[in-house]
Amino acid sequence: MKLRRSGCPINLTLETFGDRWSLIILRDTMFGGQRRSFRSLLTGSIEGIASNILADRLKRLTANGLLARAADPDHKQRVVYTLTEKAIELVPLMVMMGSWGIRHTLPSIELSARAKVLEDGGPRLWADFMDELRYLHLGSPAPAASALAKMQAACEASVLA
């Protein structure tokens, strides 16, 4: 896809993502809470991503500096994908997509609970979530509280409700 680039920051952001699948992979890596292997992204995908699409988008996301490849600490021969700082800073955008989605689409109650927690928590919780991702993916110090645990609890409560 060759493009006439305009220099508009919104356009350049869209060009960096690539497409819907790229954002889905970033979402799964963010909310999955840990470094992801090719296999876990493939078999864990609730969208049913095809393996050739996953391989292509992982290459693209790595080339664009949104994901980094590292050796799996438990299986040295295996590669895992980690979020970069650039990708972690997409959290507010993901939150906005979730907020818009709960208002204007018909999402599942369980998956909306996560978006609702992030919306209600505001910029403060997004910052906590980003710190947690920096801990999980970049080796920064562990944050005091886990935003992911808060989202998980809300998901579970919504299923029981």
Add this chain to the structure above:
Amino acid sequence: MKLRRSGCPINLTLETFGDRWSLIILRDTMFGGQRRSFRSLLTGSIEGIASNILADRLKRLTANGLLARAADPDHKQRVVYTLTEKAIELVPLMVMMGSWGIRHTLPSIELSARAKVLEDGGPRLWADFMDELRYLHLGSPAPAASALAKMQAACEASVLA
């Protein structure tokens, strides 16, 4: 494009947009400040959108309830596209894309000025901008101040600077 829908609000949001071109058309309609004809979207596009892509995405955006077709008040035979409330509520998401873009891509100074004004203005200015779009596209009462004029002034100042 047939998809296995997951019910995740982020995924459903991405499905509703469609692709990069759809968001570019929404951006141009939002920041263009008025109802847009096919011709003005085509010839005014800084991304060089092709006419067949524009036609296809306008059909898709209309089907998904993000744009509405109306008769041009000045030329009754001509059709103009207006933003719906659903599309106007994408403003915070556009702002986040712009903010991320000024940090992580290399945008033009002039086009970044607009994103910067929106970022600095915060949720208060986004609400004003949405009210202005409701005035321009939905016939709501005119807002006290124009967010578009503020962005335009910042663009012009950046060129002179």
